[in-house]
Amino acid sequence: MSENNKKLLISTRKLKKYFPVKKGVNLKAVNDVSLKIYEGEKFGVVGESGCGKSTLGRVILQLYPQTSGSCVYYGKSIQELNPKYIQKEINHLKAYQSNAIKYYQDSLNLDNKAKALNDKRKELDPDGSSNDAKKYDKISREIAKIEFDSKELKKNASRQLREGSRTVGSLILCENIEEIAHLFTLAEQEVEKAHECLVKYKDVKNKFDENNVTIHQKINISQWILEIEEKDAKEPSDENKQRLHDLKQIKKRVENVNIDQLTNENNELELELKKLSDKIQKHHEIEMSYCDKAFSFRGKNILNITERTMDPAYQKKLDDNYETGLNLNKLTKEEMRVIRSDMQMIFQDPAASLDPRQTVGKAIEEALAINTDMKPQLRREKTMDLLGKVGLKREHYYSYPHALSGGQKQRVGIARAIALEPSFIILDEAVSALDVSVQAQILQLLNNLSQEKNLTYFFITHDLGVVKHFCDRIMVMYLGNVCEMASSDELFHHTLHPYTQSLLDAVPRLRVDETKKLEDDVLQGEVPSPINPPNGCPFHTRCKKCMTVCQHKRPELMEVFPNHFVACHLFNKEN
Numbered sequence: 001m002s003e004n005n006k007k008l009l010i011s012t013r014k015l016k017k018y019f020p021v022k023k024g025v026n027l028k029a030v031n032d033v034s035l036k037i038y039e040g041e042k043f044g045v046v047g048e049s050g051c052g053k054s055t056l057g058r059v060i061l062q063l064y065p066q067t068s069g070s071c072v073y074y075g076k077s078i079q080e081l082n083p084k085y086i087q088k089e090i091n092h093l094k095a096y097q098s099n100a101i102k103y104y105q106d107s108l109n110l111d112n113k114a115k116a117l118n119d120k121r122k123e124l125d126p127d128g129s130s131n132d133a134k135k136y137d138k139i140s141r142e143i144a145k146i147e148f149d150s151k152e153l154k155k156n157a158s159r160q161l162r163e164g165s166r167t168v169g170s171l172i173l174c175e176n177i178e179e180i181a182h183l184f185t186l187a188e189q190e191v192e193k194a195h196e197c198l199v200k201y202k203d204v205k206n207k208f209d210e211n212n213v214t215i216h217q218k219i220n221i222s223q224w225i226l227e228i229e230e231k232d233a234k235e236p237s238d239e240n241k242q243r244l245h246d247l248k249q250i251k252k253r254v255e256n257v258n259i260d261q262l263t264n265e266n267n268e269l270e271l272e273l274k275k276l277s278d279k280i281q282k283h284h285e286i287e288m289s290y291c292d293k294a295f296s297f298r299g300k301n302i303l304n305i306t307e308r309t310m311d312p313a314y315q316k317k318l319d320d321n322y323e324t325g326l327n328l329n330k331l332t333k334e335e336m337r338v339i340r341s342d343m344q345m346i347f348q349d350p351a352a353s354l355d356p357r358q359t360v361g362k363a364i365e366e367a368l369a370i371n372t373d374m375k376p377q378l379r380r381e382k383t384m385d386l387l388g389k390v391g392l393k394r395e396h397y398y399s400y401p402h403a404l405s406g407g408q409k410q411r412v413g414i415a416r417a418i419a420l421e422p423s424f425i426i427l428d429e430a431v432s433a434l435d436v437s438v439q440a441q442i443l444q445l446l447n448n449l450s451q452e453k454n455l456t457y458f459f460i461t462h463d464l465g466v467v468k469h470f471c472d473r474i475m476v477m478y479l480g481n482v483c484e485m486a487s488s489d490e491l492f493h494h495t496l497h498p499y500t501q502s503l504l505d506a507v508p509r510l511r512v513d514e515t516k517k518l519e520d521d522v523l524q525g526e527v528p529s530p531i532n533p534p535n536g537c538p539f540h541t542r543c544k545k546c547m548t549v550c551q552h553k554r555p556e557l558m559e560v561f562p563n564h565f566v567a568c569h570l571f572n573k574e575n
């Protein structure tokens, strides 16, 4: 599938996570990570312990608040969630623009002040009298401070424009920003109306589906009981008895159901669904017409706010910032709770992630009890179904974690993660604690589930062998930074970054080349502290190919070959 045909699910831009250690000192766990994850993709993240891969996963899930940057989720539409932050951002557009103007003007005033001081300094001779030299030094210090402040103000101005552009793209530069904000407000009101219809639609659809299930059960229940009774007579088993017990419960529930009445009710519900769907479509069309009107201002009446605003390349950059998905960092707790069921996590230690006092069934059902309004009987049936999907038996419903093997516990973890039918799952070293044979089974299960349910995985591991066979794309991280990102095949067969090469060299294998010493392959030295990372390339203290430029200039992540990104000066043609 080409990049253009894939549906984007998550995109992060310059995502940072710093943990404050003490005043003015931060542990830089994740530094400027920009990536795109597509629907149905298995995206692997590799690196040594402490490289920031787990922190990145947790920041994407918003378990840790990000320090800066953005993390946008496209799995739910804005109409579905109707987040509060959008109207707030629209109301703030004018302020973003005026703040940018003010910051930039203040910086120009400081530049003038620095220029005047510079002229004054020219009149002094630093090598002249001691008085002159003192004055010269004093003015030089003042100029340096003013220049620093001016630079900060310019950065603030750009920051304000960048923030505004998340809601309206390059329209943040337009003189008509108030008119534009008004049009976006009208569009937002339509989103709200569409959202209300959507909530009603979901309720009606649930009722409709519930009726259909009940009709189906009422028609077939006697037959199902008969089949299981026959099966149990031939091969008696606890599983059959349990199933029989469940079916009899269902029979009791549907005994007094009137099929004709339910069918009529469903016909009416179907009509209601059609009406609601038309209304949603209508609100969406009106919303789009307001947005189109607002975007017709694009490129017109641009204000000369900073030295870059008239540059079409800069305007394009701001347009690229326009977010059509949900900015996870700006959602309220309640809104994030809705998104949580779409995004799940499976942990490294399956034993530690289960409550030893809770049966497997209860552990899985808990997610359904908290996040859905499913009745207890339905929850139980769904849990039984999930156990079957992950290769466990129905009787495991009643087992406690201590009675299960490592592989079985991890299967419970997977069942719990997929209970709410998420679209995105973070697997944090999910198979690292398992035996190799069990690893293969779990990976096979994850692979089948991803195909069946179009799941997207963010697969965190330090095991390159696992990602090679399991992931579609791989990102290599070092000290919170991205070193290399490419498709799995490309990364293994056309490795570019020296750090990736070191990781591959360190994979244990049967040594064929006896002339080569083990030390030739092993990465030497310690990972530097993320509290005080080295200047320039973060890997330069351990890199065998380190050049002078690497020690003071941080390499940018560049696309060296199509969809193959590397952050290394060796591949920068300018060096």
Ligand code: SF4
Pocket (backbone or CB within 6 Å): 497, 498, 499, 537, 538, 539, 540, 541, 543, 544, 545, 546, 547, 550, 555, 567, 568, 569, 570
């Ligand atoms: S930028 Fe320099 S130090 Fe960093 S990986 Fe490349 S060659 Fe090595």
